[in-house]
Amino acid sequence: MTRPRKLARWFVALVVLHCVVAGAGFFAPYDPDEQDRERPYLPPMRIHVMDAQHRLHLRPFFYPLRLREGSFDQYEQDTTSAVPLHFFIRGAAYRLLGFVPSRLHVFGASGARICLLGSDAYGRDQLSRILYGGQVSLLAGLLGAGITLFLGALIGMAAGYYGGWRDELLMRAAELFLALPWLYLLFALRAFLPLAVSPLEAFLLIVVVIGMVGWARPARLVRGVVLSVKERDFVRAARGFGASDLYLLRRHILPETASVLLTQAAILVPQFVLAEMTLSFLGLGVPEPMSSWGNLLASLQQYSVLVSYWWMYLPALAIVPFFLGYLGLASALQERTGAYKIDENSSWSPT
Amino acid sequence: MRYFLRRTLHALFLLFGVSLLTFLFSALTPGSYFDEMRLNPQISRETVAALRAQFQLDRPLPIRYAHWLNAVAHGKLGFSFAYNSPVGPLLWVRARNTLLLTVTATLSAWLLALPLGVWSASRFGRAPDRILSWATATLLVVPDLVLALGLLILAVRTGWFPTGGLVSFGFETMSPLYKIRDLASHMALPVTALVLATLPMLVRHVRASVAEVLQAPFLRAAAGHGIPQGKLLYGYALRAAANPLISLFGFSVGTLLSGSLLVEVILSWPGLGPLLIEAILARDLYVVIGGVLLSMVFLVGGNLFADVLLYWADPRIRTAASAK
Numbered sequence: 001m002t003r004p005r006k007l008a009r010w011f012v013a014l015v016v017l018h019c020v021v022a023g024a025g026f027f028a029p030y031d032p033d034e035q036d037r038e039r040p041y042l043p044p045m046r047i048h049v050m051d052a053q054h055r056l057h058l059r060p061f062f063y064p065l066r067l068r069e070g071s072f073d074q075y076e077q078d079t080t081s082a083v084p085l086h087f088f089i090r091g092a093a094y095r096l097l098g099f100v101p102s103r104l105h106v107f108g109a110s111g112a113r114i115c116l117l118g119s120d121a122y123g124r125d126q127l128s129r130i131l132y133g134g135q136v137s138l139l140a141g142l143l144g145a146g147i148t149l150f151l152g153a154l155i156g157m158a159a160g161y162y163g164g165w166r167d168e169l170l171m172r173a174a175e176l177f178l179a180l181p182w183l184y185l186l187f188a189l190r191a192f193l194p195l196a197v198s199p200l201e202a203f204l205l206i207v208v209v210i211g212m213v214g215w216a217r218p219a220r221l222v223r224g225v226v227l228s229v230k231e232r233d234f235v236r237a238a239r240g241f242g243a244s245d246l247y248l249l250r251r252h253i254l255p256e257t258a259s260v261l262l263t264q265a266a267i268l269v270p271q272f273v274l275a276e277m278t279l280s281f282l283g284l285g286v287p288e289p290m291s292s293w294g295n296l297l298a299s300l301q302q303y304s305v306l307v308s309y310w311w312m313y314l315p316a317l318a319i320v321p322f323f324l325g326y327l328g329l330a331s332a333l334q335e336r337t338g339a340y341k342i343d344e345n346s347s348w349s350p351t
Numbered sequence: 352m353r354y355f356l357r358r359t360l361h362a363l364f365l366l367f368g369v370s371l372l373t374f375l376f377s378a379l380t381p382g383s384y385f386d387e388m389r390l391n392p393q394i395s396r397e398t399v400a401a402l403r404a405q406f407q408l409d410r411p412l413p414i415r416y417a418h419w420l421n422a423v424a425h426g427k428l429g430f431s432f433a434y435n436s437p438v439g440p441l442l443w444v445r446a447r448n449t450l451l452l453t454v455t456a457t458l459s460a461w462l463l464a465l466p467l468g469v470w471s472a473s474r475f476g477r478a479p480d481r482i483l484s485w486a487t488a489t490l491l492v493v494p495d496l497v498l499a500l501g502l503l504i505l506a507v508r509t510g511w512f513p514t515g516g517l518v519s520f521g522f523e524t525m526s527p528l529y530k531i532r533d534l535a536s537h538m539a540l541p542v543t544a545l546v547l548a549t550l551p552m553l554v555r556h557v558r559a560s561v562a563e564v565l566q567a568p569f570l571r572a573a574a575g576h577g578i579p580q581g582k583l584l585y586g587y588a589l590r591a592a593a594n595p596l597i598s599l600f601g602f603s604v605g606t607l608l609s610g611s612l613l614v615e616v617i618l619s620w621p622g623l624g625p626l627l628i629e630a631i632l633a634r635d636l637y638v639v640i641g642g643v644l645l646s647m648v649f650l651v652g653g654n655l656f657a658d659v660l661l662y663w664a665d666p667r668i669r670t671a672a673s674a675k
Contacts, residue, residue, distance in 0.1 A: 172368070175365070176365065176368045176369060176372060179365050179369070179605070179647070179650065179651075180369060180605075180643070180646075180647060180650075181605045181606070181608040181609040181612070181646055181647075181650060182605075182609055183608075183609035183610075183612050183613060184608065184609065184612065184627075184642070184643050184646045184647075185643075187612075187627060187628075187631060187639075187643075188373055188376065188639060188640075188643045189376065190631065191630070191631040191634075191639045192376045192377050192639075195632065195634075274494045274496065277494075277496055278496055278613060281496065282616060282628055283632070284628075284631065284632075297496075297500065300500055300503070300504075303507075306503065306504060306507045307507055307508070310504055310508065313500060313501065313504050316496065316497040316500050316501070317497065319494060319497065320492055320493060320494075320497065323491075323492040323493070323494060324492040327488075327491065327492055
C-alpha cells in the first residue's frame with residue numbers, strides 16, 4: 001500500500017473511533033448516571049436470535065436477568081420473557097456534543113434494561129459509562145497534547161531562534177524534564193496540587209498537569225528544525241527585507257515545524273490518555289460520579305470485585321483500539337517525514 | 352578516567368536540578384499535612400504552630416532547602432510527617448524491593464529481547480520475522496495499566512500465582528530453598544507485567560539495529576569466509592550493533608521505573624510506588640520529594656552503567672576520551 005493511502009487509512013479509522021466516543025449519547029443506550037440499585041453487578045447480557053424453544057426470531061432479543069434465589073449478586077436468565085431489541089429507539093434525553101438535544105439511541109429495549117457489557121455496583125450500564133468516560137479521557141489527552149505542543153513549540157522556537165544563553169538554559173531544563181521518569185514527574189506535579197476538588201476542576205487540573213509534563217521532547221525536536229530553517233535562504237531574504245522576529249517565526253519558521261509537531265501529536269495523545277487513566281485509576285484524577293476510563297477501573301482495586309465481577313475490567317480494553325490507531329498514524333507520519341533515529345528517545349544520549 | 356568524571360559530574364548536576372525543581376514545586380503547594388489538624392477543635396492553634404515550627408514549615412524556602420540538603424548529606428532525606436521518622440530508612444526498605452523487581456525485570460527483558468531481536472533480524476522479512484513483528488506490535492498497543500490489571504485478574508481467577516506482597520506469611524520459618532521459591536512465585540506476576548511492557552520496544556530496536564548492521568560489507572565478507580551463522584550473528588553483528596542498544600538500555604531504565612511504579616501499585620508489591628501514592632494522598636511532602644529523587648538516583652545509576660558499557664564496547668569513545 002502506498003504511503004498516502006496508509007496515512008489516510010489510519011486517519012479515517014481514528015476519526016471513526018473518535019466520532020463514536022463524541023456521539024456517546026447516541027451510541028450509548030442509557031444515561032451514564034442512571035442507576036438500578038435493585039440489580040447491581042449485572043453480568044454482560046447475551047443477544048439471541050434463537051429462543052429456548054429453538055425458534056428462530058427475525059428480531060434479535062435478550063432475556064432479562066433476575067436474581068437467583070437466595071443470592072444477592074448471582075443472576076440467571078429469565079427465559080419466560082424475551083425482550084426484543086429495538087434499533088433507533090427513543091430513550092433517555094441527552095445533548096449531542098453538548099448542544100443538540102435528542103432522545104434517539106442506536107439501540108435499546110423497552111421493558112427491561114439491556115447491559116451488553118454488564119453493570120457496576122450501582123447498576124449503571126457499563127457500555128454507556130465507557131462511551132461517556134471516553135469523552136473525558138480523550139478530551140484530557142487531546143487538550144494535554146495541545147498544551148504540551150504549544151509549550152514545546154514556543155520553547156523550542158525561542159531556544160533555536162535566539163540561541164545563546166537562552167538556548168543553553170532552556171535545553172538544560174529540557175534535559176532535566178526528559179531525564180525524570182515521566183510517571184514520577186506526573187505524580188510529583190500532582191502531589192503539589194490540591195486534592196479535594198470538584199470533578200470539573202479536577203479534570204482541568206489533570207489536563208494542565210499532563211500538559212506540563214511532556215514539553216521537553218517536542219521542544220528539542222522543534223529547536224532542531226528551527227536551527228536548520230533559520231539559515232535557509234528564504235528566511236534570510238525575509239530578514240533582509242526587514243521582517244521582524246515575530247513575523248519570521250510565525251510566517252516562515254512555524255510552518256516548517258508542522259510535520260514534527262504532527263508526528264509528536266500522534267505520539268503524545270495516546271500517552272496522555274493513558275496518563276489520565278493512570279491518575280484517575282489511582283484516585284488522583286477525575287472523581288466519581290463523572291466517569292473516565294481510569295476511574296471506571298478503580299473498583300478493580302477491591303479484591304471482591306476482582307474475584308467475582310470480571311467484566312469490570314472491560315473499560316481497560318477500550319483504549320486498545322485508540323492506541324493501535326495512534327500508533328499506526330504516528331508510524332505512517334514518521335515514514336512520510338523520514339524516520340527519527342532512536343537516539344531522540346534516549347534521554348541521555350552520550351555525546 | 353576523565354570520561355567517567357565528566358559523566359558523574361553531569362549526573363550530580365541532574366540530581367541537584369531535580370531536587371531544586373521538586374522543592375520549587377512543593378513551595379507552590381496549597382495546604383500541608385497539618386491542615387487537617389487545624390480543623391480539629393481538640394488541637395490548639397499553638398500546637399499546630401509548634402509542629403509547623405518543629406518541621407520548619409514556617410521558614411522561607413531557601414532555608415528549608417538548605418536544611419533539607421543538610422539532611423540529605425546525613426542520609427536522612429528529611430522527616431516524614433505521617434510516619435514520624437526520618438524519610439531515609441523508610442525509603443531504603445521500599446527502594447530495595449523496587450530494585451529487586453526492576454533489576455530482575457531489566458535482566459529478563461534484555462535476555463529475552465537480544466536473542467529474539469537477532470533471530471528476527473537474521474530472518475528479516477520472512478515468515479518468522481513477520482510473525483514476531485505482529486506479536487510485538489500487538490503487545491505495543493496494550494498499555495502497561497491494561498496489561499497489569501489483566502494479569503491480576505488472571506492470577507486471581509486461576510490462583511496460579513500469589514497476588515500481592517513480597518513473601519508469604521511465615522516466611523521466616525521456611526527452609527532456604529522454599530524461601531527462594533516463595534519469593535520467586537511472588538515476583539513472577541510483577542516481573543512478567545514489566546517484561547511484557549518493555550519487551551516489544553526492546554525487540555524492535557534490537558531487530559532494527561542488527562538488521563542494519565547485517566547489510567554491512569564486512570559481514571558479507573565474514574559470511575563468505577564461512578564463519579558459522581551463530582558466531583556471525585552474536586560475535587560480529589551484535590557487537591557492531593551494540594552502540595545504539597546500550598544508549599537504549601539507559602533510556603529503558605527510566606521507562607521501567609515508571610512502569611514499575613504502576614505495576615507495584617496494581618499488584619501490591621511493597622516498593623516505592625505504593626509508598627509514594629500514600630504520601631501524595633497524605634501530603635507527606637518530604638516522602639514525595641525523597642521518592643522522586645531516589646527514582647532519579649536509580650535512573651542516573653542506570654545511565655552511568657550504560658556509559659561504562661559504552662566505554663567498554665565502543666573503541667571510538669575510548670580513543671576520543673584518552674585523546675583529550
